Amino acid sequence: MPSELSDLVSDTTPGRGALRPARSWLHSDAPSLSLNGSWRFRLSPTASAAEDFAAEDFDDRGWDDMAVPSHWVLEGDGAYGRPIYTNVQFPFPIDPPYVPGENPTGDYRRRFELPAGWTDAERVVLRFDGVESLFRVWVNGVEAGSASGSRLAHEFDVTPMVRPGGNVVAVRAHQWSAASYVEDQDQWWLPGIFRDVTLLARPVAGIEDLWLRTGFDSGRGHIDPEVVADAAAFPLTLRIPELGIEQVWATAADVAPLDVAEVAPWSAERPRLYEATVSNAAETITQRVGFRTVEIRGDQFLVNGRRVVFHGVNRHETHPERGRVFDEEHAREDLALMKRFNVNAIRTSHYPPHPRLLDLADELGFWVVLECDLETHGFHKVDWAGNPSDDPAWREAYLDRVRRTVERDKNHPSIVIWSLGNEAGTGSNLAAMSSWVHARDAGRPVHYEGDHAGEYTDVYSRMYASVPETEAIGTDDSRVPLLNCTPAQGARQRTKPFLLCEYAHAMGNGPGAFDQYEALVREHPRLHGGFVWEWRDHGILAKAPDGTLYYAYGGDFGEVVHDGNFVMDGMVLSDDTPTPSLHEFKAVVQPVTFSFEGDKVAVTNLRHSADTSDLRFRWRVEHDGTLVESGELETPVVAAGASEWVPLPPVAVAPDAETWLTVEAVLAAGTAWAPEGHVVATAQLDRSVHRPVPAVRIRPDWQADTGRLTLGVAEFADGSLVRLAGRAVSGPRLELFRAPTDNDEGASDEVDDGDAAVPGVSNADLWRRDGLHRLTSRRVGVERAGDALRTLDKVSAADSALFVMVESVWTLDGGELELRVEIEPSSGWRTVWPRVGIRLSLPDGTAPVDGAEWFGLGPLESYPDSLRAVYTGRFSSSVRDLAVDYARPQETGHRSELRELSLTSGGTEVLRVVALPDTRGRRPGFVLSRHTPQEIAGAGHPYELPASGTTHLHIDAAQHGLGSRACGPDVRPDFALRPESRTLRLRISAPR
Numbered sequence: 008m009p010s011e012l013s014d015l016v017s018d019t020t021p022g023r024g025a026l027r028p029a030r031s032w033l034h035s036d037a038p039s040l041s042l043n044g045s046w047r048f049r050l051s052p053t054a055s056a057a058e059d060f061a062a063e064d065f066d067d068r069g070w071d072d073m074a075v076p077s078h079w080v081l082e083g084d085g086a087y088g089r090p091i092y093t094n095v096q097f098p099f100p101i102d103p104p105y106v107p108g109e110n111p112t113g114d115y116r117r118r119f120e121l122p123a124g125w126t127d128a129e130r131v132v133l134r135f136d137g138v139e140s141l142f143r144v145w146v147n148g149v150e151a152g153s154a155s156g157s158r159l160a161h162e163f164d165v166t167p168m169v170r171p172g173g174n175v176v177a178v179r180a181h182q183w184s185a186a187s188y189v190e191d192q193d194q195w196w197l198p199g200i201f202r203d204v205t206l207l208a209r210p211v212a213g214i215e216d217l218w219l220r221t222g223f224d225s226g227r228g229h230i231d232p233e234v235v236a237d238a239a240a241f242p243l244t245l246r247i248p249e250l251g252i253e254q255v256w257a258t259a260a261d262v263a264p265l266d267v268a269e270v271a272p273w274s275a276e277r278p279r280l281y282e283a284t285v286s287n288a289a290e291t292i293t294q295r296v297g298f299r300t301v302e303i304r305g306d307q308f309l310v311n312g313r314r315v316v317f318h319g320v321n322r323h324e325t326h327p328e329r330g331r332v333f334d335e336e337h338a339r340e341d342l343a344l345m346k347r348f349n350v351n352a353i354r355t356s357h358y359p360p361h362p363r364l365l366d367l368a369d370e371l372g373f374w375v376v377l378e379c380d381l382e383t384h385g386f387h388k389v390d391w392a393g394n395p396s397d398d399p400a401w402r403e404a405y406l407d408r409v410r411r412t413v414e415r416d417k418n419h420p421s422i423v424i425w426s427l428g429n430e431a432g433t434g435s436n437l438a439a440m441s442s443w444v445h446a447r448d449a450g451r452p453v454h455y456e457g458d459h460a461g462e463y464t465d466v467y468s469r470m471y472a473s474v475p476e477t478e479a480i481g482t483d484d485s486r487v488p489l490l491n492c493t494p495a496q497g498a499r500q501r502t503k504p505f506l507l508c509e510y511a512h513a514m515g516n517g518p519g520a521f522d523q524y525e526a527l528v529r530e531h532p533r534l535h536g537g538f539v540w541e542w543r544d545h546g547i548l549a550k551a552p553d554g555t556l557y558y559a560y561g562g563d564f565g566e567v568v569h570d571g572n573f574v575m576d577g578m579v580l581s582d583d584t585p586t587p588s589l590h591e592f593k594a595v596v597q598p599v600t601f602s603f604e605g606d607k608v609a610v611t612n613l614r615h616s617a618d619t620s621d622l623r624f625r626w627r628v629e630h631d632g633t634l635v636e637s638g639e640l641e642t643p644v645v646a647a648g649a650s651e652w653v654p655l656p657p658v659a660v661a662p663d664a665e666t667w668l669t670v671e672a673v674l675a676a677g678t679a680w681a682p683e684g685h686v687v688a689t690a691q692l693d694r695s696v697h698r699p700v701p702a703v704r705i706r707p708d709w710q711a712d713t714g715r716l717t718l719g720v721a722e723f724a725d726g727s728l729v730r731l732a733g734r735a736v737s738g739p740r741l742e743l744f745r746a747p748t749d750n751d752e753g754a755s756d757e758v759d760d761g762d763a764a765v766p767g768v769s770n771a772d773l774w775r776r777d778g779l780h781r782l783t784s785r786r787v788g789v790e791r792a793g794d795a796l797r798t799l800d801k802v803s804a805a806d807s808a809l810f811v812m813v814e815s816v817w818t819l820d821g822g823e824l825e826l827r828v829e830i831e832p833s834s835g836w837r838t839v840w841p842r843v844g845i846r847l848s849l850p851d852g853t854a855p856v857d858g859a860e861w862f863g864l865g866p867l868e869s870y871p872d873s874l875r876a877v878y879t880g881r882f883s884s885s886v887r888d889l890a891v892d893y894a895r896p897q898e899t900g901h902r903s904e905l906r907e908l909s910l911t912s913g914g915t916e917v918l919r920v921v922a923l924p925d926t927r928g929r930r931p932g933f934v935l936s937r938h939t940p941q942e943i944a945g946a947g948h949p950y951e952l953p954a955s956g957t958t959h960l961h962i963d964a965a966q967h968g969l970g971s972r973a974c975g976p977d978v979r980p981d982f983a984l985r986p987e988s989r990t991l992r993l994r995i996s997a998p999r
């Protein structure tokens with residue numbers, strides 16, 4: 008017989024005793040008492056420890072202290088268990104609604120003094136803003152109730168239990184419960200009281216709930232208020248001083264819509280808020296209102312009558328030390344970072360964030376898709392058998408979740424779409440949630456990606472659709488069937504606005520192809536952009552055995568099942584560093600674009616509604632990367648959606664250097680998220696005169712030769728380079744391998760590039776199969792001709808008949824040393840190559856190579872399908888800073904389109920390389936690193952990289968693109984590197 012306890016832990020209903028209906032998270036002046044702080048705490052391995060701890064006089068002196076809010080697994084250095092990371096998998100048997108007996112259970116206790124005067128309150132309410140996963144609560148030994156819905160607020164009426172003076176509150180939180188089946192989001196499992204606990208004194212005649220719905224139409228605002236209060240609370244007064252509004256509602260019947268003339272609208276670009284109060288003698292609620300109207304017209308999603316394009320990110324609540332505990336300062340800085348990188352939208356994947364986050368979003372300006380706390384993805388493994396989404400036993404829990412979601416946050420102008428949850432299959436409970444939302448809030452559409460057939464949602468949403476598929480949706484190409492849709496269902500979906508709730512999986516180095524998606528969005532009005540997966544890595548700060556700090560991912564805490572580093576897929580690293588992908592995103596979605604024609608440039612404003620009056624425009628001219636002139640570009644104010652032609656300044660073109668004109672749009676004044684001068688948009692124009700590339704001099708007089716030889720700064724022994732500019736070197740050797748990126752390791756099925764990769768097999772596996780990481784070389788010949796040396800090598804891998812012939816020709820011409828490398832693959836290579844180029848290794852000696860200065864694309868790393876954030880210029884960096892610290896070491900640091908490179912040691916140049924373009928004008932890139940690709944590929948975390956005594960210089964004739972195949976499409980064919988002949992030409996010299 009099931010006991011009462013297992014009944015509770017396996018209860019599919021949302022708990023007993025919490026106050027319903029849920030209400031808004033209001034800013035009220037009614038008294039409140041934070042119960043955050045230190046609580047007494049005990050962890051039990053099962054859910055069945057005695058309940059006597061809830062008694063008032065229980066002796067908890069033997070217990071520990073635990074911070075509230077916190078997750079117990081992140082406290083006490085492992086004393087209370089460890090975090091678990093899984094993506095889709097359930098970390099317990101799929102046996103719904105049951106969970107194992109091994110169910111870590113945290114008991115909490117604390118004392119509090121009921122403030123004097125609270126005995127006059129009508130009610131005393133105890134609010135929990137977040138407890139994972141199921142909890143029960145007692146006050147002075149009397150049970151107030153239980154609740155599940157970890158990322159949702161739950162309130163309990165504790166009036167009968169509290170008394171003047173000292174009180175004891177006790178909480179029991181179970182890590183696992185039936186609710187865990189519907190909270191299977193891709194993130195760490197982090198139990199505990201992780202959001203605020205607050206005691207509220209609800210005044211007699213107080214305002215229980217308030218909703219100031221707003222609208223905006225043709226310059227006029229509209230407020231449609233809803234008040235939940237007893238008759239005794241009236242009269243109530245609504246005041247918006249800035250708008251001269253003072254509206255008295257004598258009774259509930261007087262609460263009626265009002266029009267507001269002359270009001271500025273709210274938008275993510277100009278987040279204009281007006282402070283409103285609703286008050287009576289007992290209570291004042293303060294709320295910032297923003298006027299905006301959300302609507303769907305045909306296949307367009309509009310705010311204030313204008314189409315919205317989401318340049319969004321998926322945002323989880325995650326912090327390397329605090330987990331999902333909210334840190335307002337950190338969150339505000341994160342949102343400011345988003346604004347600086349042209350992010351204009353947030354999907355709160357996959358649950359409501361801390362309520363303050365929405366205040367910040369209102370204030371800083373974001374379009375928000377607010378998602379309910381719901382995901383049952385683990386049922387995918389059993390073909391969705393038993394999925395709660397279609398099981399009546401769960402209906403009430405689903406409805407409770409969505410009611411709590413909408414009610415808590417309904418006042419925020421930033422929220423423009425409600426999302427039912429994520430990856431919960433489909434079923435009648437989801438449809439019921441949607442109906443409830445539609446009835447409750449006619450002012451915002453409903454989203455849920457899993458409603459593939461479009462039966463109960465208002466927008467068509469997909470994740471990781473490829474570029475061609477997205478295009479087919481944009482062009483209404485009905486020959487392309489829509490995922491899981493019959494033709495009729497597809498036809499219905501094609502009538503709706505489309506968004507990508509997730510795309511461009513930003514795991515490790517990547518993604519590629521942001522620009523291809525953006526190009527489609529600009530062309531097809533039905534496409535409303537999307538939300539990159541995802542904003543930041545979820546690394547947890549941990550200590551390696553040798554004491555080194557690092558960011559842990561799945562498996563680092565000894566989990567039984569886990570999903571490795573799939574939790575490290577953000578555009579921001581765990582330590583807050585923006586990755587190159589965030590820079591790429593910023594450049595691709597920049598709200599102002601420039602197109603050059605002759606002596607003028609068209610400045611186009613792609614914003615939703617804001618004009619360019621907040622921007623200044625400036626220009627600069629550089630010769631071979633050296634600044635020669637700069638100034639302001641006089642630009643008229645450009646309205647949203649408009650273009651203006653602006654004359655360019657006269658550009659001084661250099662006869663013997665490259666001439667580049669750069670224009671930028673910068674903030675004319677500081678904002679809440681960036682200082683004056685912050686660059687919002689950039690473009691470059693190449694004004695260089697064409698200069699021919701010196702021809703290769705063919706020498707007829709080659710003769711076999713060995714022995715020692717010096718050619719300029721190069722010294723050879725038996726045909727092998729041994730010193731360059733007086734430094735020991737080894738190489739050049741052919742390098743075809745790169746330490747696989749997470750996308751290279753991906754085997755996502757959505758491969759739309761037939762032969763570049765075999766579906767289900769990662770490129771990295773194919774490269775390892777072909778032995779690209781373990782090439783060997785056989786010298787075929789060494790010849791001399793005057794002051795020239797030629798070697799021929801056959802490079803291949805064990806147990807493979809595939810090979811690459813490498814001819815290296817060193818010549819000294821007029822004192823100038825040139826190395827030309829001809830790389831010719833045999834026939835029969837069937838995969839793409841990660842890279843094709845050479846590696847020169849420079850042991851440290853007395854002056855380690857620790858820096859680089861270059862003229863080419865920079866300052867960031869770039870790859871063929873991620874090239875938009877970089878520009879042509881002269882840059883410098885330490886070797887350390889050339890690499891990005893991806894959580895799992897992988898290919899990083901490639902700088903494209905190299906012209907000149909100086910290697911430096913302690914700031915002094917030690918070697919100079921000039922790269923000539925090949926006959927098709929293609930220029931090589933370079934990677935300068937303290938580790939070989941093979942060493943990098945062998946490390947699971949940065950601290951596992953071996954100590955290095957060598958700097959390795961790669962000159963890559965080409966690199967393969969990045970793609971998004973860690974979860975999504977592979978590299979597009981245009982950016983895939985197919986085995987083919989390549990030529991490198993390098994002029995090498997000692998410092999001048």
Ligand code: GAL
Pocket residue numbers: 094192193357429430470509512540573576974
């Ligand atoms: C999606 C899912 C996200 C995340 C992503 C991959 O399917 O909605 O939560 O798991 O894949 O990182």
